[in-house]
Amino acid sequence: MTAPIFRTRITELFGIRHPILMGGMQHYGQSALVAAVVNAGAMGYVTPRSFDSLDEYRRDLRKCRELTGGRAFGVNLTISARPGFNRDAPAWIDIALEEGVRHFESAGTSPEPFVERIHAGGGLLMHKCPSVRHALTAERIGVDAVALVGLEEGGHPGANQLPTFVNGAVALQKIRIPVVVGGGIGTGRQITAALAMGADAVVMGSRFMVATEAPVHQALKDHIVGLDEHCSTTVLSSLNNTWRVMVNDTAREVQRIEAGGARRHEDFGDLILSARTRERVYRDGKVEEGMVSLGPAGGFADAVESAGVIVDRLMRDAAQAASAFTRGFTVTTQPVATADI
Numbered sequence: 523m524t525a526p527i528f529r530t531r532i533t534e535l536f537g538i539r540h541p542i543l544m545g546g547m548q549h550y551g552q553s554a555l556v557a558a559v560v561n562a563g564a565m566g567y568v569t570p571r572s573f574d575s576l577d578e579y580r581r582d583l584r585k586c587r588e589l590t591g592g593r594a595f596g597v598n599l600t601i602s603a604r605p606g607f608n609r610d611a612p613a614w615i616d617i618a619l620e621e622g623v624r625h626f627e628s629a630g631t632s633p634e635p636f637v638e639r640i641h642a643g644g645g646l647l648m649h650k651c652p653s654v655r656h657a658l659t660a661e662r663i664g665v666d667a668v669a670l671v672g673l674e675e676g677g678h679p680g681a682n683q684l685p686t687f688v689n690g691a692v693a694l695q696k697i698r699i700p701v702v703v704g705g706g707i708g709t710g711r712q713i714t715a716a717l718a719m720g721a722d723a724v725v726m727g728s729r730f731m732v733a734t735e736a737p738v739h740q741a742l743k744d745h746i747v748g749l750d751e752h753c754s755t756t757v758l759s760s761l762n763n764t765w766r767v768m769v770n771d772t773a774r775e776v777q778r779i780e781a782g783g784a785r786r787h788e789d790f791g792d793l794i795l796s797a798r799t800r801e802r803v804y805r806d807g808k809v810e811e812g813m814v815s816l817g818p819a820g821g822f823a824d825a826v827e828s829a830g831v832i833v834d835r836l837m838r839d840a841a842q843a844a845s846a847f848t849r850g851f852t853v854t855t856q857p858v859a860t861a862d863i
């Protein structure tokens with residue numbers, strides 16, 4: 523495990539070695555991957571929507587606790603704007619607190635209904651959002667940190683048209699609590715750049731999709747390794763539900779239906795359903811047959827390797843960039859490769 527290099531308000535508050543957070547990722551956010559990231563010195567979030575039942579979710583938290591041997595890990599609370607989709611959210615929090623989890627990442631809509639419940643249980647809440655306005659509201663209602671994501675984010679970056687480094691820089695001028703930035707980050711030198719800007723940590727997702735421990739078919743990992751920074755596109759903006767996904771046949775078909783005037787989720791049949799992605803892509807490895815959240819940072823994924831090696835490479839690359847920078851040089855070396863680890 524790489525020695526700590528940077529100390530920030532987030533590494534202190536979360537008790538982590540490196541200022542890297544692997545954000546919640548539906549299906550990916552299960553104990554195997556989360557524990558691997560946490561054991562490498564970063565923070566990861568188990569994602570309750572990855573499980574079919576609350577019992578399954580609780581069992582996975584217990585497994586994660588075992589695998590991490592006392593290191594802190596978190597739970598993601600993705601709150602949908604669609605009514606009826608959040609029935610289990612209070613139970614996600616209560617179960618997590620009962621199982622000893624103290625770190626929460628909320629996303630989607632306002633976390634206001636949950637702040638008190640989390641704090642009463644001794645937890646910390648970071649709210650992730652794509653707009654500074656929402657981050658200011660989150661700060662006002664008492665969250666402990668905010669994460670600002672730019673339009674590069676894999677998944678749901680919202681209607682925001684600002685890239686990560688603009689969004690983050692504006693947030694850092696206005697927000698007093700710790701600020702995390704994310705979206706499009708896949709190298710260590712980008713992490714150093716974010717920290718130089720004043721961020722307290724980065725939140726990443728796409729770069730970890732090829733980790734050995736990710737609970738998806740090998741064919742998808744190999745496919746992503748073969749992609750470059752043009753690997754993603756957006757869909758469903760006209761339904762006010764912008765989704766950044768991997769370019770594939772399904773995404774192209776969804777774009778075709780949307781361009782034809784479809785404006786209701788039902789108009790896309792099962793093409794946009796997570797159950798389809800889970801079965802056809804994640805389980806069976808048919809990479810063209812479902813929608814896969816992914817951002818351009820997936821283009822930096824150059825090998826299927828353990829999350830621990832990914833974190834080590836990121837941190838060595840970040841250290842190299844920081845050291846060159848503080849000596850007054852720009853970075854002239856190649857990014858850290860697996861062979862250097």
Ligand SMILES: Cc1cc2nc3c(=O)[nH]c(=O)nc-3n(C[C@H](O)[C@H](O)[C@H](O)COP(=O)(O)O)c2cc1C
Pocket residue numbers: 544545546547548550569571598599600628629630650671674675676677678704705706707725726727728729731814815816817818819
């Ligand atoms: C496959 C995948 C699934 C995701 N699922 C969720 C989710 O369920 N909830 C959430 O808050 N964010 C989700 N995200 C967003 C990540 O937590 C993180 O904010 C994002 O990946 C950062 O941008 P990057 O992909 O450019 O690194 C997902 C991202 C990916 C790539």
